[in-house]
Amino acid sequence: MENFNFNVSTDIRFGKDRLDELPSVLNQFGKNVLLVYGGGSIKRSGLYEKIKTLLKENGLKMFELGGVDPNPKIESVREGVMLCKYHKIDVILAVGGGSVIDCSKVISGAVFYEGDPWEMVLSRRYEGPTIPLVTILTLATTGTEMNRGAVISDLNAKQKLGIHGTNFLPKVSFLDPSLTFSVSKYQTLAGSADILSHLMEQYFNLTPGTEVQDSIAEGLMKTVIQCMPVALHEPTHYDARANLMWASTLALNGLVGSGRKGAWSCHAMEHELSAFYDITHGIGLAILTPRWLDYILNEQTLPKIERFARNVWQIQEPDSMKAAKMGIQALYDFFEENGVPMTLPEVGIPDDRDFAAMAQQAIDHSSLLTDAFEVLGVKDVVAIYQACLTKSKFI
Amino acid sequence: MENFNFNVSTDIRFGKDRLDELPSVLNQFGKNVLLVYGGGSIKRSGLYEKIKTLLKENGLKMFELGGVDPNPKIESVREGVMLCKYHKIDVILAVGGGSVIDCSKVISGAVFYEGDPWEMVLSRRYEGPTIPLVTILTLATTGTEMNRGAVISDLNAKQKLGIHGTNFLPKVSFLDPSLTFSVSKYQTLAGSADILSHLMEQYFNLTPGTEVQDSIAEGLMKTVIQCMPVALHEPTHYDARANLMWASTLALNGLVGSGRKGAWSCHAMEHELSAFYDITHGIGLAILTPRWLDYILNEQTLPKIERFARNVWQIQEPDSMKAAKMGIQALYDFFEENGVPMTLPEVGIPDDRDFAAMAQQAIDHSSLLTDAFEVLGVKDVVAIYQACLTKSKFI
Numbered sequence: 001m002e003n004f005n006f007n008v009s010t011d012i013r014f015g016k017d018r019l020d021e022l023p024s025v026l027n028q029f030g031k032n033v034l035l036v037y038g039g040g041s042i043k044r045s046g047l048y049e050k051i052k053t054l055l056k057e058n059g060l061k062m063f064e065l066g067g068v069d070p071n072p073k074i075e076s077v078r079e080g081v082m083l084c085k086y087h088k089i090d091v092i093l094a095v096g097g098g099s100v101i102d103c104s105k106v107i108s109g110a111v112f113y114e115g116d117p118w119e120m121v122l123s124r125r126y127e128g129p130t131i132p133l134v135t136i137l138t139l140a141t142t143g144t145e146m147n148r149g150a151v152i153s154d155l156n157a158k159q160k161l162g163i164h165g166t167n168f169l170p171k172v173s174f175l176d177p178s179l180t181f182s183v184s185k186y187q188t189l190a191g192s193a194d195i196l197s198h199l200m201e202q203y204f205n206l207t208p209g210t211e212v213q214d215s216i217a218e219g220l221m222k223t224v225i226q227c228m229p230v231a232l233h234e235p236t237h238y239d240a241r242a243n244l245m246w247a248s249t250l251a252l253n254g255l256v257g258s259g260r261k262g263a264w265s266c267h268a269m270e271h272e273l274s275a276f277y278d279i280t281h282g283i284g285l286a287i288l289t290p291r292w293l294d295y296i297l298n299e300q301t302l303p304k305i306e307r308f309a310r311n312v313w314q315i316q317e318p319d320s321m322k323a324a325k326m327g328i329q330a331l332y333d334f335f336e337e338n339g340v341p342m343t344l345p346e347v348g349i350p351d352d353r354d355f356a357a358m359a360q361q362a363i364d365h366s367s368l369l370t371d372a373f374e375v376l377g378v379k380d381v382v383a384i385y386q387a388c389l390t391k392s393k394f395i
Numbered sequence: 396m397e398n399f400n401f402n403v404s405t406d407i408r409f410g411k412d413r414l415d416e417l418p419s420v421l422n423q424f425g426k427n428v429l430l431v432y433g434g435g436s437i438k439r440s441g442l443y444e445k446i447k448t449l450l451k452e453n454g455l456k457m458f459e460l461g462g463v464d465p466n467p468k469i470e471s472v473r474e475g476v477m478l479c480k481y482h483k484i485d486v487i488l489a490v491g492g493g494s495v496i497d498c499s500k501v502i503s504g505a506v507f508y509e510g511d512p513w514e515m516v517l518s519r520r521y522e523g524p525t526i527p528l529v530t531i532l533t534l535a536t537t538g539t540e541m542n543r544g545a546v547i548s549d550l551n552a553k554q555k556l557g558i559h560g561t562n563f564l565p566k567v568s569f570l571d572p573s574l575t576f577s578v579s580k581y582q583t584l585a586g587s588a589d590i591l592s593h594l595m596e597q598y599f600n601l602t603p604g605t606e607v608q609d610s611i612a613e614g615l616m617k618t619v620i621q622c623m624p625v626a627l628h629e630p631t632h633y634d635a636r637a638n639l640m641w642a643s644t645l646a647l648n649g650l651v652g653s654g655r656k657g658a659w660s661c662h663a664m665e666h667e668l669s670a671f672y673d674i675t676h677g678i679g680l681a682i683l684t685p686r687w688l689d690y691i692l693n694e695q696t697l698p699k700i701e702r703f704a705r706n707v708w709q710i711q712e713p714d715s716m717k718a719a720k721m722g723i724q725a726l727y728d729f730f731e732e733n734g735v736p737m738t739l740p741e742v743g744i745p746d747d748r749d750f751a752a753m754a755q756q757a758i759d760h761s762s763l764l765t766d767a768f769e770v771l772g773v774k775d776v777v778a779i780y781q782a783c784l785t786k787s788k789f790i
Contacts, residue, residue, distance in 0.1 A: 001410075001572075001633075001634055001637040001638070001641075002410070003409060003410025003411065003412075003413065004407075004409050004410065005406070005407065005408055005409070006407040006409065007404070007405075007406040007407060008403070008404075009402070009403075009404030010402075011400070011402040012399075012400065012401040012402060013400060014398060014399050014400070014401065014653070014654065015396075015397070015398025015399060016398065017398075018398065177396075208634065209633070209634025209637060209638065210638075211617075211618045211621060211622060211634075211638040212614075212615065212618050212638050212641045212642050212645065214614075215613075215614030215615065215617055215618050216611055216614050216615070216645075218610075218614060219607075219609075219610030219611050219613060219614040220607065220610065220611070222606075222610055223606045223607050223610050226606060227606060238396075238604070239396055239603065239604025239606075242396040242604060242654075243396070243604065243605075243606040243607050246396075246607045246654075247607050250607065250611075250650070255645070255650075258409070259409065259637075259641070
């Protein structure tokens with residue numbers, strides 16, 4: 001195990017019927033609140049009106065930045081920065097999924113950044129001050145509600161980049177599982193695939209002696225595998241939604257990733273799919289991951305992939321290589337049986353015309369070439385993309 | 396899953412060779428440091444001299460409270476409070492295991508408490524201010540380095556009581572696994588048994604829908620079961636010590652306990668063994684737990700005990716009741732094979748003369764009678780104590 005810091009001070013308010021706590025939470029930071037949200041589902045659900053009324057009744061002034069897209073765009077950040085400066089915003093209230101919260105994080109720092117926000121994103125780290133951020137999560141996916149990362153896209157430049165900020169960590173996050181009852185099947189699938197991918201990206205790693213982290217990762221993977229089908233079948237199943245939500249948060253708050261290092265492989269490859277074609281992030285990950293595992297399966301990676309097969313998928317097959325392949329197949333089948341479109345053409349990437357350019361960017365924007373679980377070059381990434389064009393069978 | 400708050404802001408500095416960070420950590424709180432430690436092992440190991448030199452070189456003034464006992468006594472708290480007031484202490488530096496840290500927590504609050512510190516402990520909660528606390532952990536056991544609880548004994552009153560304080564949470568905790576290389580076999584056993592017990596106390600619970608918490612608990616239990624024998628056999632095995640240490644911290648920082656409620660059964664019963672006979676806490680827990688599980692095994696408790704047998708001990712036996720019993724036996728055998736004295740006479744409790752009084756106190760000081768995994772009365776507790784007088788066989 002490597003040395004690490006773990007310092008995750010977000011005040012989590014987990015559970016239903018806790019909105020009454022919001023005014024006092026916001027009040028500790030000031031009176032001027034910037035509400036950031038997405039496509040308007042919070043208006044349809046009535047959450048927007050509830051928040052507006054609550055804030056008004058408690059003497060808080062609410063300003064708004066709506067319309068933040070999935071794969072949030074740098075244009076939204078620029079708009080948010082202007083609003084923060086003009087209205088002297090004291091606290092940002094992000095209500096939504098990962099996109100809304102990520103956009104809010106970058107706004108919170110960019111307000112104090114001298115150059116254009118995209119320059120800040122290009123630098124990949126921000127150590128300066130931020131406007132305090134409070135979140136109300138409406139989608140179990142990215143874990144951004146309890147970490148220091150954010151992902152922002154510039155579609156003009158065909159770039160989707162992660163940035164970390166010491167002070168991007170939300171001060172308070174409200175996690176109400178019942179707010180995810182209305183999440184569509186497709187978004188539940190995509191969100192769950194994203195959680196699983198976060199866990200696998202950290203789990204498939206070469207640092208030895210990370211038993212705590214690995215066993216937590218396996219436990220959270222099993223939780224998602226158990227609860228996702230329940231939530232798909234019965235969208236208002238509170239405990240299924242609650243476990244998916246809490247798993248999503250814990251999957252990426254440092255618990256699983258601390259004490260080891262190494263590149264994330266599928267995210268590096270998927271970010272280019274989203275940057276070029278604006279596809280749903282989690283679905284892209286579900287498509288890529290089994291093909292990636294199959295492509296990198298070799299003597300060095302076998303022990304961990306076999307362990308994954310046995311501990312997560314309860315594969316009993318005695319032969320190690322065969323067991324590993326059965327684990328990869330089980331992952332693929334899990335996604336397919338639950339309705340994930342498992343080829344690129346199904347999500348609007350018709351052929352391989354952009355694979356070389358995307359692979360090059362995947363390499364340029366990551367350390368796939370140097371410190372991945374299994375290092376990958378452009379040729380390898382193209383081969384993995386290629387395997388995603390048609391249905392796969394691994395055994 | 397029940398609603399919960401999770402807000403654990405302790406800044407964890409995990410790993411070896413990080414003592415150089417100590418002066419700047421302390422400096423943010425002030426110049427006057429009260430060093431709290433135990434029986435002098437930190438003097439023998441050289442850690443005491445290193446800290447003294449570091450603090451002096453960095454202009455910090457060090458005062459001392461040494462000799463804090465295992466099962467820390469209220470007398471040490473009173474002494475610490477006097478020292479804090481007299482020397483205008485700005486920050487407490489606790490260097491040791493759970494006893495030293497727990498004692499320091501209670502001191503940190505009792506300084507601001509108007510009455511005698513034991514009155515504060517008797518009230519079981521402290522919501523007032525505290526002196527900031529920094530810890531250097533030298534024993535993987537209680538998890539106190541990242542939570543808000545403390546346990547203090549008054550041997551005159553034969554009482555050992557837990558107290559929670561909102562501000563008892565350490566500000567910074569240094570977790571250096573190599574500081575546990577010198578921990579004796581017996582203390583490694585006791586510490587590991589304590590970690591396992593914390594996990595089991597939270598895991599054996601009736602709240603439904605806590606898949607995240609249960610799967611994390613199972614993962615941490617498996618980690619301890621895997622790493623404890625390695626650390627016993629090779630005390631300087633870094634990764635074994637690192638995983639035991641990180642597991643001990645995560646076992647009791649809210650990850651496993653959040654979202655459910657209910658009494659801790661074995662701790663309630665063990666606290667009286669320690670209060671009456673001053674035995675080692677973890678060993679008392681190891682002795683009690685299998686007998687408790689066997690005593691409460693019934694139709695209602697079967698599903699969880701069976702799950703424990705299958706997921707933690709890989710029991711394949713198809714019959715549920717038999718599998719559950721095999722799990723209890725596996726737990727007992729694990730302790731016994733690794734050298735835990737598994738009967739009360741072996742640890743200096745010769746017979747049942749105090750069982751009735753201890754059982755009565757266990758009931759008085761807990762909610763065993765109302766909200767345990769399986770509710771227990773005085774008669775039940777006596778029966779469980781009784782089963783601990785001789786070796787056991789569960790199948």
